[in-house]
Amino acid sequence: MTLLSSLSKKNISLAFFVFIVAIIISIVSVYFIEYIQWLFAALIFIALVLFAFRFPFYSFLLFIITLPFEAAFVIEADFTIRISYILLIITILGLFFSGRKLHFKSNLNIPIFIFLAVSTLSLLMTVFSSPPLVELGKEAGYRGTQLRSIIQLLFLFFFVSAYFLTLHFCSDKKRLKKVLKAYIGIALVVSIYGVYQFFAVKFGLPFVDITSAISTGGHSYGVSYYTDPSLFRAHATFQEPLNFGHYLLSVIPFLLTMYIFKNKSKTTQKVFLNVKWFPILIFIMLFALFLTKSRGAWIGFLASMFFLLIMIKTKYKLKLVAIFFLIALIIGLFFFFYSPGVYQTISEEFTHRFSAGPRLTYYSFIFDLWKEYPILGVGIGNYGWYGASYFSSSALVSAHGVFQNTLVETGILGFLSLIFLVSVYYRIIMRTLGKVKDSFWYPYCLGFLASFIAMTVQYFTFGDHFNLYFWVFLGMSMAAIKIIKKKKILAK
Numbered sequence: 001m002t003l004l005s006s007l008s009k010k011n012i013s014l015a016f017f018v019f020i021v022a023i024i025i026s027i028v029s030v031y032f033i034e035y036i037q038w039l040f041a042a043l044i045f046i047a048l049v050l051f052a053f054r055f056p057f058y059s060f061l062l063f064i065i066t067l068p069f070e071a072a073f074v075i076e077a078d079f080t081i082r083i084s085y086i087l088l089i090i091t092i093l094g095l096f097f098s099g100r101k102l103h104f105k106s107n108l109n110i111p112i113f114i115f116l117a118v119s120t121l122s123l124l125m126t127v128f129s130s131p132p133l134v135e136l137g138k139e140a141g142y143r144g145t146q147l148r149s150i151i152q153l154l155f156l157f158f159f160v161s162a163y164f165l166t167l168h169f170c171s172d173k174k175r176l177k178k179v180l181k182a183y184i185g186i187a188l189v190v191s192i193y194g195v196y197q198f199f200a201v202k203f204g205l206p207f208v209d210i211t212s213a214i215s216t217g218g219h220s221y222g223v224s225y226y227t228d229p230s231l232f233r234a235h236a237t238f239q240e241p242l243n244f245g246h247y248l249l250s251v252i253p254f255l256l257t258m259y260i261f262k263n264k265s266k267t268t269q270k271v272f273l274n275v276k277w278f279p280i281l282i283f284i285m286l287f288a289l290f291l292t293k294s295r296g297a298w299i300g301f302l303a304s305m306f307f308l309l310i311m312i313k314t315k316y317k318l319k320l321v322a323i324f325f326l327i328a329l330i331i332g333l334f335f336f337f338y339s340p341g342v343y344q345t346i347s348e349e350f351t352h353r354f355s356a357g358p359r360l361t362y363y364s365f366i367f368d369l370w371k372e373y374p375i376l377g378v379g380i381g382n383y384g385w386y387g388a389s390y391f392s393s394s395a396l397v398s399a400h401g402v403f404q405n406t407l408v409e410t411g412i413l414g415f416l417s418l419i420f421l422v423s424v425y426y427r428i429i430m431r432t433l434g435k436v437k438d439s440f441w442y443p444y445c446l447g448f449l450a451s452f453i454a455m456t457v458q459y460f461t462f463g464d465h466f467n468l469y470f471w472v473f474l475g476m477s478m479a480a481i482k483i484i485k486k487k488k489i490l491a492k
Contacts, residue, residue, distance in 0.1 A: 060091045061179065067084050071212075088162055092161065105167075112163070119153060122410040132385055134385055162468055176480060179476060233291065234292050235292070259278040260323070294458075300458035303454060303457040304451065304453050305324065307453050309321075366405075373408075377407065383405060386408075402464065
C-alpha cells in the first residue's frame with residue numbers, strides 16, 4: 001500500500017484545512033506576529049505538498065502556469081526563488097511519494113546525460129582555473145560567492161528535472177493536450193499583459209509593471225526602467241524584454257503551424273481553443289513580440305518562418321505568408337497612425353542606443369578566454385567572475401549567449417555535448433516528420449521544431465543557460481514523439 005492510498009481523500013481535506021488555517025492566521029495575526037508572511041507561506045507550501053501527493057498531475061499544471069513569472073512575485077534570498085521553482089519541488093515530492101510508475105524514457109536522454117556529465121566534470125576547473133576574486137555588490141548574494149559553481153550545477157540538474165517530469169506527465173495524448181492548453185493559455189494571458197503595458201505607459205494606467213521581489217537580505221526590485229515612455233519595451237512578467245520575446249517564440253511558430261494545417265485531418269485540431277481562434281492568439285502574441293523590440297527574438301522568429309517556408313508545400317506557403325504579412329500590416333499601420341515614435345526607437349535599437357558593439361567585445365573576450373582553457377573551460381558558473389574582472393564591473397557579467405557561455409565555461413567538450421543534444425533533437429523530429437506525413441501529428445511535430453529553431457537561434461544572442469520553460473518545451477515535444485511511437489503511426 002502506497003502513502004497515497006493510505007492518505008486517500010483525508011489528504012485533500014487536510015490540505016484544504018491547512019490552507020484555510022493559513023488564511024485565518026495571516027488575517028488575525030498580521031499586526032501582531034513578526035514575519036507572519038513566512039508562516040503563511042510555510043502553511044501554503046504544506047497544503048500544496050499534501051495536494052500534490054493526491055493530484056501530482058494538477059500540481060504539475062500549476063507549475064506550467066507559473067513558468068512565465070520569472071520576475072513577478074519572486075523571493076530574493078541571496079539567489080532568486082521563483083514560484084515555478086517552489087511548485088516544481090512540490091510536484092517532485094508529490095510524484096515521489098505517490099508510488100506511481102515513472103515514465104522518463106526518451107531518445108534524448110543520452111545526449112542530456114552526456115551534457116550533464118561534462119558540466120559536472122567542468123566543476124574541477126574551478127580549482128585549476130582559479131577564477132579572479134572581484135568585489136561585488138550586496139545584491140549578488142550567493143551568486144557572488146565561491147559556491148557559485150556548485151549552485152549553478154545544482155540549478156542545471158534542477159532545470160533538467162522539469163524535462164523528465166514533463167515526459168512523465170505527458171505520457172498520453174489527453175494529458176499532453178492538457179499541458180499544451182495550460183502552456184498556451186498562460187502565454188496568451190502574459191501576452192495580453194505585455195500589450196497592456198504599452199497602453200498603460202502611454203495613458204498612465206495602473207499596473208504598468210508587476211515585476212517584484214520580496215527581499216530576505218538580498219535586493220528587491222519593482223518598477224522597471226522599461227516603463228519610461230522613451231525607453232518602453234514590453235517585458236510583462238519577465239525582468240528583461242528579450243526573455244519575454246524568447247518565451248513567446250516557444251508558442252508563436254507552433255500556433256502558426258497548427259493553423260496553416262488546420263484541415264490536415266478530419267478531426268478538428270484543438271489545443272487551447274478551436275483552431276479558428278488561432279489568428280487572434282497569434283496576432284496578440286506577435287503584437288507583444290513586436291513590443292519587446294528584441295532583435296534576437298525577431299531574428300529567431302524570422303528563422304522559424306524561413307524554416308517553415310522550406311518545409312511546407314506551396315499552398316501552405318502562400319497561406320503562411322498571407323497570415324504573416326496581414327498581421328504585420330495591421331501592427332505597422334497601428335503604430336504609423338497611433339504611435340509613430342516607435343519606429344525611431346526601433347531605428348535606435350539597431351544603431352546607436354542599443355548597439356551590438358558591446359556584445360562583440362564580450363564575444364571577443366570569451367573566445368580569448370576559451371583558448372586559455374580549451375578542453376573543460378573555466379568551470380561551470382565561473383565566467384561571470386572573469387567577465388567582471390576584465391570589464392571592471394561590480395556585477396557578474398553575462399556571456400550574452402548560451403552557446404558562447406557553454407564554450408567558455410565547459411570547454412570544447414561541453415560545447416560539443418550541447419551541439420550533440422540540439423542535433424539529436426532536430427534529427428528525432430525530422431525523422432518523425434517523415435513517418436507522420438498523413439497524420440494529424442504532422443503539424444504538432446513541425447510546430448515544435450519551428451519553435452525550437454526560433455528559440456535556439458535567439459540563444460546565440462542572450463542568456464547563460466537554457467531557461468526552465470525551454471526544458472519543459474523539450475519534454476512536451478519528446479512526449480509527443482513517444483506517443484506517436486506507441487501508436488505506431490507510420491506514413492501511408
